[in-house]
Amino acid sequence: MNKLIQNEMMKLIAKKRLVVIALIIGVLVILFTYAQYKEIQTQRERLGTDDWRTAVQQNIVDITNRLSSSRISEEWKKQLKISLQQQQYYLDHDINPAEPGASTFMRIFLENAIDMLIPLMVMVIASDLVSSEYSQGTVKLLLTRPVKRWKVLLSKYITLCFAVSLIVAIAGFLSYILSGVVFGYKGFGTPILTGFNISDEALNTANVKLLSLWKFLLMDFGLVWFVAIVVGTLSFMLSVLIRSTAAGMGVMLAALISGAILSNMVSSWESAKYLFMVNLRLTDYMKGTAPPIEGMNLSFSMSVLLVWWAAALLVSFIVFTKRDVY
Amino acid sequence: MNRNMVRMVTAIAVFFCLLWIFGLGWAVKNYYAGKPDQVPQKTNVTSKIDNKKGLNVVALGDSLTRGTGDETGKGYVGDLVDEIKEKTKKPVQLTNLGIIGQRSDQLKKQIQQKEVGRQLEKADVILVTIGGNDLFRGGQGLMDFQSKNIAVIEKKYLSNLKFIFEQIRRNNHKANVFFVGLYNPFIELDHGKEMSKVVRRWNYDSAEVSAAFPKIIFVPTFDLFELKVNDYLYSDKFHPNTKGYKLIAERVASLLTW
Structure with a gap:
């Protein structure tokens, strides 16, 4: 088994995919850093001050004004109300919701990358892990060895898990190191609030906790990793089922994009919450924003993802061990 | 392919894999942990006021402050x-805290x-x-301008106004208030x-309340809109x-001193 994993790791490194992924993430982080930098500048110009409290207060007044408009939808109104209460809570407790620094950038980057960017990067590795062996014909060499088929597939899957862990780590490192050039390498100790509960209309602040940012980040990383593993496993299954890598990637891509679109409009279609792609934004539960469909919470989303993960894994192993190879 | 390189990458991957699993477990535990051990405290310490260069303008009130229309x-x-x-x-820092549709009791809050x-x-x-x-209530004021209702509303409004001015003066005793x-x-x-007639009376009473405070100046706008209101x-x-x-701004501008 060890030899098999070593063999797969060797293939992974030889393909240099991880380097490509690092480059993509690096370029994107530079873009986002610049955009963020510009935004801070315009805000400073508009408010005439660096004071975050003024900015938050102004934001609260702006949200209140938007709420008074009759043209916005109920759903959007609810989200605005929650964000309003949250901002007010931060202000009342004198905590900056977005302390400037590379670590805050890293947090925001992770929160936004969890449902699209990171899954895409994982797909780059996962989608041809098995299907490329078919298209290149190397699968025969692999299967003629005196090892059980499920062991071959398991070694591939373990390698995928390693690769996912590395991708998440790369995303973290690059977002910290590159954005730090502009924002400064600080802020791991700054406090951040978590544990906002969203009940029907209002924000429940009874269980709000104060955390250091580094703890919060580690939790965020865990959630991002979990999502990446689930998406990776689904994509792994497709690569077992479909011999064409491009087709497998297309299916996965369509699912991910539909998830992003659906989250914005499924509030009235309740059973959509059992689809894996609307459950990807796990970090939002930590931050305390309203879920796309009422009744969703961290354990619900995680169980939905777990069921999809288990099903995908089961299908992959059954198909791979039963299939005729010629 | 260097064998050591493969070993090293694998070791790093295993390390991060374990670290992320730990983070995941922690996140779940933290999310469902009952009572927080470290409750965030409300602070009453007002932090130091920074950048004291240029002028600071703070605007409070309703849709007129916001600029609706x-x-x-x-x-x-x-x-x-x-x-x-x-x-x-000079650089001017504007903080506009106006909220559309705000009444005096909401501003008081x-x-x-x-x-x-x-x-x-x-x-x-x-x-x-x-x-x-308070007075027009989105046009409803036009219906019941004669009723006793107005007197009740005005009384409440005037006491709110007094409170608002007191609060302003408590926070800042030297700024000019318009x-x-x-x-x-x-x-x-x-x-x-x-x-x-009702508006004139309303304005007169408001001016009376303003006059009771130092450096709070009542700026009339009634006459500006009297002819050709449309x-x-x-x-x-x-x-x-x-x-x-523009008209209102010009009128206030003519009163500014520094």
Whole structure:
């Protein structure tokens, strides 16, 4: 088994995919850093001050004004109300919701990358892990060895898990190191609030906790990793089922994009919450924003993802061990 | 392919894999942990006021402060700030805390917020518009202008206004406060004359309350909109348009001193 994993790791490194992924993430982080930098500048110009409290207060007044408009939808109104209460809570407790620094950038980057960017990067590795062996014909060499088929597939899957862990780590490192050039390498100790509960209309602040940012980040990383593993496993299954890598990637891509679109409009279609792609934004539960469909919470989303993960894994192993190879 | 390289990458991957699993477990545990061990405290320490360069303008009130109806989106506050910038050549920091549809009792609540107090503290000029929504109530005021109702509403409004001014003075005892009075947007409608009477009385009482405080100046706008009111009103026939806001801004600007 060890030899098999070593063999797969060797293939992974030889393909240099991880380097490509690092480059993509690096370029994107530079873009986002610049955009963020510009935004801070315009805000400073508009408010005439660096004071975050003024900015938050102004934001609260702006949200209140938007709420008074009759043209916005109920759903959007609810989200605005929650964000309003949250901002007010931060202000009342004198905590900056977005302390400037590379670590805050890293947090925001992770929160936004969890449902699209990171899954895409994982797909780059996962989608041809098995299907490329078919298209290149190397699968025969692999299967003629005196090892059980499920062991071959398991070694591939373990390698995928390693690769996912590395991708998440790369995303973290690059977002910290590159954005730090502009924002400064600080802020791991700054406090951040978590544990906002969203009940029907209002924000429940009874269980709000104060955390250091580094703890919060580690939790965020865990959630991002979990999502990446689930998406990776689904994509792994497709690569077992479909011999064409491009087709497998297309299916996965369509699912991910539909998830992003659906989250914005499924509030009235309740059973959509059992689809894996609307459950990807796990970090939002930590931050305390309203879920796309009422009744969703961290354990619900995680169980939905777990069921999809288990099903995908089961299908992959059954198909791979039963299939005729010629 | 270097065997050691493969080993090293694998070791790093295993390390991160374990670290992320730990993070995941921690996140779940933290999310479902009952009582927080470290409860965030409300702080009452107001932090030091920074950058004291240039002028600080704080605007409080309703949609007039916000600039509803102005195509440029500036409102009289924006126009006024532009004028100050031009005259003094100093940087001006504007904090507009106006909320559309705000009534005096809501402003009373808003002004008691800690951060609003801090903003007031550092202000050099404070602008206030309030009362329009108390009196007109989105046009309903036009229906029951004669009833005793108005007297009750006005009494409440005046006590709120007094409280607001007291609060402003408590936070900041030296800034000039300009309190912009009401005009009658319904002057050309039926019962416009009677409504005008109510507005005049309202303004008179507001001016009386203002006069009881040092450096709180009541700025009348009633006369600005008395002739040709429709030239200065937005299409909702209630809020001023760009021209109307210009008029108000000019009037306040002529009162500014430094």
